[in-house]
Amino acid sequence: MLGILITLAVVAVVAYCVLKNYYPPIVLLLAGFVMLVCAAATGTMPVAADKSTNFFGFDLGEAFTALMRSRLPGLGLNIMLIAGFSVYMDRIGASKALVKLCVKPLQAIRSPYVLLAVTYVVGQFMALFINSAVGLGLLLMASVYPLLVALGVSRASAAAVIGSTCCLDLGPASSNAMRAADLMQVDVVTYFVTSQIPVALCVIASVAIGHFFVQRWFDRRDAMKLANGPAEEKQDIAKAFEGAGPAHYAILPMLPLFLLIVFSPMVYADVKLSLQTGIIVSILIAFFVDLLTKRSFKDCCASTQAVFEGMGKVFTSTVGLICCAELFALGMNKLGGVTALIQAAASMESAGVWVMLLVMLAIMVVATVVTGSGNAAFFAFSPLLPEAAASVGISTAVLAVPVQLSAGIARTMCPIAGVIIAVAGIAGLTPFDIVRRTVPVMLLALTVNVIASAALL
Template sequence: MVWIGIAIVFATFYFIIKNYETRLVLILSGVIMAALGGNIVSSVNAFVKEFTNSGLVPTICIVMGFSYVMDYTGCSKHLVAFLTNLLKKVPLIIIPGSVLVTFFLNIAIPSAAGVAAAVGTLLIPTLLAVGVRPAMAASAVFLGTWGSVMSPGLMFNPQVAEMAGVDVMTVIATFSKQVLLAALAAALILMVIAHIKKEGVGSQRLGDEIVESASIKINYLFALIPVLPIVLLVLGSKQVQLIPEFTVPQAMLLGTALGFVVTRKHFGDMTKQFFRGVGDGFCDVVGIIAAAAMFIQGMQVIGLTDALLDMMKGSQQIAKFTAAFGPFIIAAISGTGNAAALAFNGAVTPHAATFGYGIIEMGSMVQIGGGLGRTMSPVAPSAIILAKIAGINPMEITKRNMIPTIVATFIVLFTLM
């Protein structure tokens, strides 16, 4: 039965890589494994349970609602324009600066595709205008799209927090230094690659009019709104405690309300956008979590989870590298590490102490590995968006981001676990 389970898991990720509907593939795989194991009801119950998960559902849905309002009001665009203008003033560090600007924006706007579209339309023309080659310009922006691993609204951080019995900001504080170090290292490595390949600043000249076509008049108050919830969460966290503690939904709702008041757009339309985001968050994010829960339960019923745990108990190093590079490889191939990270966190991370690690450390490493793997994938939606803006093949981005993402994964792996 274990070998059958392994075959089903490989088939699952094959179909996900082939771009079949992820939720359907996970559900069918979970049902098949549970049926073979003789307990299909438990798999169905696991699916239903996630839709009423009080720790995950409100956080994910409200973050998505906030994100939709920020996009509709233009606040996200003003923030991006503000940071882009700062980079234009220091062309010598524009490549690593572009990586890090995108990284920090991806914390406030946790959708990789969303931040790629918002940042790419402004930052890529800026990079081209100072002589950066198109492939390097797209690579610099794409390399920053794993900043969402530090977002309190990313599905994995509340998941790990719930397993560990702590708040979300405690989870993020555990790995923030390691992730920031890895992000800086990746940005500097890409700068070196740009120098070696002669693709950096001054390697070509396309004219400043390209930047002017993408510029907007910045409203600095609008630019502040998208980052306000993050600021509130940090200042109110147990590690800082400068203000009363906020939950993620509370901070995001306050940010949404301020977006309404400050931008003064049509309140009815903004309300529709908020609830559209809430609905899409439930459909696209909570839905895949529920489907993954069904898949995880199927692995448990058929005996695959216990077999995997027994194998990993034999060596801490196996557990360590599997947690990082299992999701990394699948994400690099498929363009998304969500399914693999959710499955690993659901099946293995609760047993982290068995391997000598903490739940927070292992669970965080899993999602960071998946995020970094996606950040070198040529089939990730964000890579395709940026390649189209820059007018290049997405594989050109992968060639440049492969070394920085692998090095960043090793840095987090050896400093966190």
């Protein structure tokens, strides 16, 4: 009981600090150390006896060092390579070429709320290839947002839909998907095709329908409609695509997904291709396509600097946050508060499965809203999933899939999430104006997520 009380107190302090714009990684790191010290006071040491430095103060540092050693060579490098590839695609204009290709059919839809629903579906599809939620949100704000507003949708509705286009972390390039696949001991492509897609299709349909009705209700209630003239809309959209590469560049962001699916156990198992190698090969192919198109070796070489810039940027923004969040979770586990909740859920014979699922979802949603990062929350608490599933006698997939998807859904309800802040800033609104419109839709998504996972997995 004491462990639960200390855990709740520390979580409350962390939530306060994050909402007050303290730097989240150091807040989580210090909170983790505090909980490790509290756990040590009850006899649970930060590291195993055979890993101990024989000095408690150093053992605290060793606990964090061990997490860094386990994350950076594998999943940390995966995330950095994906980010580097994404920034490179943006630098050469391939991301804008893909968005331009996908957005063009949307201009034929004249019903504003049908267009809202379709915009979400198209945006979620593009999220498979543009891995940055903020990056995709900014592209859509520059391209689709003027069209939505011109058709009579309020600024808040348009921004809410665009801010939710990455609400599901899908595909082999998703770091959360990679982590979930590791937990289930399958390759990430198999996890994507057999576990994610069936559930995600149900959730995507529910979000699209939810946006249609929820945003229309808010617009009618608030009576805030803003219409720009058609000429201004076309001018803004044309400006948004300045710097877009040729039409064939739209294929380049899709290369990693294509290669990973083709050279996977599901299609052609004789050739083994890792995610890291697939990204490197995709970068090389994109470089030669860019070289053949622009015929400037010097400029094409200069563009590849974006790969390493993206890798460094995501290390500071995501990988570091994930490692600090994992130490925070380690402290919670050592205190025993979360373990107590899992054991309580497992003890409920008939309702144990549902209670366990709800407990893990609640942990994930709260952690995501507190940190503003679905990645940090999922990496922090995902190690609990196999044990939690085994305690109630179910497959790890039944817990891993809905909990993994819920991290992205919860991020869309968080006013301090990067994509919400970015979209709100461009729309001239506050993040709370956006999340009050996304929360009802995301609650529907969470419900469908649980039901579909239970029915299909």
